[in-house]
Amino acid sequence: MTAMLMAIFKRDLALAIRQRAELLQPMMFFVLVISLFPLGVGPGPETLQKIGPGVIWVAAILSSLLGMERLFRDDFQDGTLEQLMLSGAPMPLVCVVKVLVHWLVSIFPLILLSPLLGVFLNLNLAMYWALLATLLVGTPLLSLVGAVAVGLTVGLQKGGVLLALLLLPVFVPLLIFATAAVDAASLQLPYTAHLGLIGAMLLLAFALAPVAIAYALKVSQS
């Protein structure tokens, strides 16, 4: 079974890397949205520092939503997903692998870009480390919970906006804890509690989401 999961992992990774253009778009969107904010609210370093964490997180959520649509889309359309279900493979585990690959190829690059954005928005070093930590713990949560909604909407043609409508309210706590952590860091306060809460949500999602994703895909397939 491990061999099969590894095979799926490799296949998905290869497929994703061969569609590089599609992967780059959410990243460009991420950078563009963030660079609009200094233009919109003015380039004052203090303002930027104040809104920075929130802006980066909101942009991360939005651009992860953009990329999320392709999580199951191709496999759904060409029937691979159906074959996987018929093969008797444990779907929750398959879903975890797929979400992991998706996180690696379309969200991890956003994290790699974050130093640049930290400079754009004038974050100091303490804030940047906090931002990095929240992104590392928080974005897998985005992918896991998001995948449930993607699974539900994969059969619909007009899934894009609906996906945002379904997911944005669900991401409210993550946004709050993540930006609170960076704010705490900006005041030289400890932020491990916020990080711990995001971690707790991640563990909860890790326990429940795979089953829900598998069920959602089953519903979509019927």
Next chain:
Amino acid sequence: MWKWLHPYAKSESTYKLCQTLLPWFSLSAGITLTIGIIWGLMFAPADYQQGDSFRIIYIHVPSAITSMSAYAAMALAAVIGLVWQIRTAYMAMIAIAPVGAMMTFIALFTGAAWGKPMWGTWWVWDARLTSELVLLFLYLGVISLYKSFDDKIQAGKAAGVMSIVGVINLPIIHYSVEWWNTLHQGATISKFSKPSIAPEMFWPLMLNLLAAVLLIGAITLKRLQNELLRREIHRPWAVKTLLKEGKG
């Protein structure tokens, strides 16, 4: 233990159950609502601080409380549908959803109308207001997911999953928002913490709360009946029922 639930998987028996319950619900909702509103708006004493404008509490608080209970009820129906594979449970779920959304909207609207004279502003990013707003979005998400599917059985299952995701999230959202607010500002909420309410105000409030619950029940039952008829329009029982009610 759950065998009593099984007959209601059959849409006809669910329809009949609704038919039996509906008059009771609508009658008692009508009575409690009339008495509650008149008592609250005319006879209950005015608040010594807020004057007459506090009377909006008799609509605001019941709708706010029931908006959350309706979400819980919706998620419960979804769980019943998922676990016992009962189709009518999904219909009940989608029958509750717009009613709950409406209650949430009423709570937000009356809250804004109350906030204007009391706080001098229509909206503050207070914890309770924010979580109520997110609740409205969750309702709208479930409803629009349901509407996006043409196959209504699939739609029910999908919306069911989403409402369960929402119900797991609601406590997290509630506490995160509360915490966020206390982190950032704090002072505005203290206006919200009510002094223990006087009995002359308490009883009309309770009556209105009861009225709101009964009203939601009545509207949901009616909506469920309509949904059952719409979905089963090709079945003999539905045709018979429609013909009979058309005559009566």
